[in-house]
Amino acid sequence: MDFILNPWPWYVSGPLITLIMVLLILFGKNFGMSSNLKTLCTIGGAAKYSDFFKIDWRSFKWNLVVVLGAIIGGFIATQFLSNGTPIDLSPDTIADLKALGFSNPSTNLLPPEIYSWDSVLSLKGICILCIAGFLVGFGTRYAGGCTSGHAISGLSNLQIPSLIAVIGFFIGGLLMTHFILPLIF
Amino acid sequence: MKFIKFLIVGILFGIILVKSEAVSWYRIFEMFKFQSFHMYGIIGFAVGLGIVSIYIIKKTKIKSITGTEIKIPAKNKGFVNYLLGGSIFGLGWALGGACPGPMYILVGTGVFSMLIVITAATLGTFVYGLLKNKLPH
Numbered sequence: 001m002d003f004i005l006n007p008w009p010w011y012v013s014g015p016l017i018t019l020i021m022v023l024l025i026l027f028g029k030n031f032g033m034s035s036n037l038k039t040l041c042t043i044g045g046a047a048k049y050s051d052f053f054k055i056d057w058r059s060f061k062w063n064l065v066v067v068l069g070a071i072i073g074g075f076i077a078t079q080f081l082s083n084g085t086p087i088d089l090s091p092d093t094i095a096d097l098k099a100l101g102f103s104n105p106s107t108n109l110l111p112p113e114i115y116s117w118d119s120v121l122s123l124k125g126i127c128i129l130c131i132a133g134f135l136v137g138f139g140t141r142y143a144g145g146c147t148s149g150h151a152i153s154g155l156s157n158l159q160i161p162s163l164i165a166v167i168g169f170f171i172g173g174l175l176m177t178h179f180i181l182p183l184i185f
Numbered sequence: 186m187k188f189i190k191f192l193i194v195g196i197l198f199g200i201i202l203v204k205s206e207a208v209s210w211y212r213i214f215e216m217f218k219f220q221s222f223h224m225y226g227i228i229g230f231a232v233g234l235g236i237v238s239i240y241i242i243k244k245t246k247i248k249s250i251t252g253t254e255i256k257i258p259a260k261n262k263g264f265v266n267y268l269l270g271g272s273i274f275g276l277g278w279a280l281g282g283a284c285p286g287p288m289y290i291l292v293g294t295g296v297f298s299m300l301i302v303i304t305a306a307t308l309g310t311f312v313y314g315l316l317k318n319k320l321p322h
Contacts, residue, residue, distance in 0.1 A: 143267050
């Protein structure tokens with residue numbers, strides 16, 4: 001059981017992510033998580049404000065079911081399939097994080113400095129979550145996809161637009177990690 | 186129950202992303218610092234095997250389980266939208282450590298403050314829809 005309870009190495013996780021994509025293709029669909037955000041807008045009545053949201057959301061119900069499953073999967077993985085092994089971050093990463101003021105890198109999946117209610121209920125904390133979410137939601141629709149739609153599905157289908165999008169992901173990610181995070185923390 | 190298979194795929198997806206630690210803010214930070222092979226290994230292996238899989242699916246003209254022809258749509262032509270939209274996405278990804286898949290999964294792991302990120306992301310998508318025709322694509 002240890003090999004299930006311990007964190008899975010990249011050479012196990014990588015092919016399993018391909019399996020998810022292939023299953024969805026064989027089911028006649030595509031692997032793309034961010035379109036659910038658009039579906040949620042449509043369900044909320046966004047079509048009144050922009051034709052962009054004039055879609056038949058029922059034809060995307062299957063993807064909302066994938067989301068529901070993903071939430072359940074997250075619950076199962078943490079409750080029953082984990083043994084609390086800390087994340088095996090590189091020593092350099094841990095040193096960099098400590099220098100930024102992150103006290104216990106790797107003991108949780110997410111840093112309490114950002115996601116604990118104490119942090120979230122401060123002005124800085126709520127701004128971080130709202131801005132992060134907004135940028136992801138805006139950027140992913142502008143780019144026409146996210147990590148699953150572009151980095152996994154698009155690159156697997158040898159799409160040049162997806163390569164450009166992934167280069168964009170890295171431009172933004174590198175700017176944030178190297179220049180902006182040190183200003184925030 | 187035609188939706189049950191999607192529920193199962195979603196559950197598998199959630200489990201895989203938690204067990205791979207790809208849902209971890211720390212792993213995303215480490216990736217953008219180029220300090221570990223972990224995330225590159227996951228994405229690289231997934232894409233490498235994905236290229237082979239899609240090639241085989243196209244070559245064998247295999248049908249979907251409902252018997253329909255499998256169509257994998259090509260992405261629309263464009264440049265500015267992909268590069269600029271991608272960069273905006275990347276800024277948010279590295280700040281919050283979560284892209285749209287992990288956002289939902291992390292709620293399941295008990296991080297309910299992620300619901301704020303999901304709400305903000307939905308708002309971001311809504312604002313894109315409002316501005317779409319005014320943005321360069």
